[in-house]
Amino acid sequence: MGKYKICVYAICKDEIKFVDRWIESMSEADYICVLDTGSTDGTYERLKESGIITKQKIIKPWRFDVARNESMKLIPTDTGICICTDLDELFEPGWRKLFDMYWTDNTKQASYRYTWNFNPDGSEGHVFYSEKAHSYGEFCWTHPVHEVLSYTGSEPLIKRVVPGVQLNHYADETKPRSQYLPLLEMSVREAPDDDRNMHYLGREYMFYRQWDKCIETLERHLNMPRAVWKDERCASMRFISRALMAKGDEKEAFNWLLKAIAEAPHLREPYMEAANLMYKQKNWYGVIFFCEQALKVTEKNLSYICEPFAWGSRVYDLLAIAYYQTKNYEKSLENARKAYEKEPGDIRLKENLSLIEKLYKND
Structure with a gap:
């Protein structure tokens, strides 16, 4: 093994279907620790059978930070690198040697590439860098939900990126997120000056269609x-625009999208949301303008703010339709082909391409 002992630690409840594949993926570590928070489906028994370090403890009232801090108590004291994952997440093989290669004696925290979800065709959806690898005994988890690692050490906080490490999230869609909203409201009450949690809470209100609160x-x-x-400011502006759209105020929604573009012109997302609004209003030249502006943004930002709709077939699909409506069939065909190349399994894109090809030949 490498210079530093590595421990992967996690919390879980009723995740028996993930246990075996997760342990296999984490098996490159020296230690694997799991705090079971009250499984009734055999998860805890399966964990014990596997031979990893495990314990069961009920957390009441439930908070993610409390649970993760309890799980950290299971980590052996000779651990050099601690990595927090969930049971529905899997490392791609070879991750251990990369941590061994890039971690140094003064490293306190490290980040690595993380795919949060996958599109229906299997391509990556949300991709950003996670920073849940850290030194032993110098961190604690804070916030009831959307918990983060807080540094408690006395030495400088040195962070590194570990190139090549890939963690994939295969979410259990059957699990409800109903606990998130009350926990986020609690989090904001506890830390009213925390801007990240305020953004998360507003976004959660959007998910719940509570437009005014959003x-x-x-x-x-x-x-x-x-x-x-x-x-993140741009995202808040975009979400305000979505809420206003839902309330029927398209004019003010558009104004907020212009603010979002001005705030972060280096991102595709606000241009694409403006293009979507133009499409809804059948403003074809508006669609063309905002889509062409979006395509000028060629660097995909790997933060959690980056959204898949801005980087898939949508921009070319909208351009194909808008150019078709403005009778520029050559441009329409060019973009219809690009849209279909992005998502060859999409029947509508295939039919659109076929229709535009026939029209272009007869034009």
Whole structure:
């Protein structure tokens, strides 16, 4: 094994269907630790049978940070690198040697590439860098939900990226997220000056279609002195626009999208949301303008803000339709082909391409 002992640790509840494949993926580590928080489906028994370090403890009232801090107590004291994963996440093989290669004596925290979800065709959806690898005994988890690692050490916080490591998330879609909203509301009450949690809460209100609360909370986020990350500010503006759209105020929704573009012109997402609104209004030249602007953004930002719809077939699909409607069949065909190349399994894109090809030949 390498210079540093590695421990992968996790929390779980009723995840027996993931246990075996997760342990296999994590088996490159020296230690594997799991805190079971009350499984009734045999998960805990299966974990014990596997021979890993495990314990069962009920966390009441439930908080993710408390559970993860309890799981950290299972980590052996001679561990050099701690990596927190969930049972529905799998490392691609060879991850251990990369940590051995890039971790140094003064490293406190490391990040690695993380695919949060996959599109129906198997391509990657949300991709960003996770930073859940850390030194032993110098971190704790904070916040009831969307918990983060907080550094408690006395030495400088040195962070590194571990190139080549890939962690994939295969979410259990049957698990509800109903606990998230009350936990986020609690998190904001506990830390009212935390801009990230304010953004998360506003986004959660959007998921729950609580449009007025969404708008109010995200406007609070934008007015916070610490809310300076332009990508996240842009996302708050886009979500306000979505809420206004749902309330029927397309004019104000468009104004917020213009603000979002001005805030972060280096991102594709606000241009694409503006293009979607233009499409809804059948403003074909508006669709063309915003899509062409989106295509000028060629570097995909690997943060959690990056959304798959801005990087898939949608931009070419909209251009194909808009150029078709404005009778520029050559451009329409060019973009229809690109859209189909992006998603060759999409029947509608295939039919659109066939239709435009016939029209172009007869033009």
